[in-house]
Amino acid sequence: MKSFLRAPFLKLILLGSILAGCVLQPANVPTAIPTPLRVITDTPAPTAFIMPTPPAAPTASCAGAPRERLIIGERGRVLPDDPRSVNVRRLPGTKNTLVTTIPINALFTVLDGPVCAEGFEWYKVHYREATGWLAEGDLTSYYVEPYGTD
Numbered sequence: 001m002k003s004f005l006r007a008p009f010l011k012l013i014l015l016g017s018i019l020a021g022c023v024l025q026p027a028n029v030p031t032a033i034p035t036p037l038r039v040i041t042d043t044p045a046p047t048a049f050i051m052p053t054p055p056a057a058p059t060a061s062c063a064g065a066p067r068e069r070l071i072i073g074e075r076g077r078v079l080p081d082d083p084r085s086v087n088v089r090r091l092p093g094t095k096n097t098l099v100t101t102i103p104i105n106a107l108f109t110v111l112d113g114p115v116c117a118e119g120f121e122w123y124k125v126h127y128r129e130a131t132g133w134l135a136e137g138d139l140t141s142y143y144v145e146p147y148g149t150d
Helices: 002-006 008-020
Strands: 075-078 086-089 098-102 107-117 120-127 130-135 144-147
Touching (some): 098 120
Antiparallel strands (some): 075 107, 086 098, 107 120, 120 130
């Protein structure tokens, strides 16, 4: 080792590499390059589940009246539950002028509605040559129903 350090040329190389912060490595020697560690699992990450909000229960838009069932532009039928015909009035409301009556099982066309008046849902209907408003029902029963909308 003493002979190595006595050679002035080698001393300069050693001193230069120390001062420069270089590390001498032999040629053609592969150096290890660290690779990031990757963990592989068999189970995928859990997917977040969002519970859908259930739709609100339908409610009657008119206090004292059942939920609406008639459909504008479709036909309706007078139910046979009550032996009386259904009254058709000039305007919504029981005090308005009677235009005609529709007998049990008769079909009519729904033109407009519903309109709430006096605790009833009223629909504008056309029956034969008459046009007017009828009540769909009360909280005890329906007077009419949709017909042929399946």
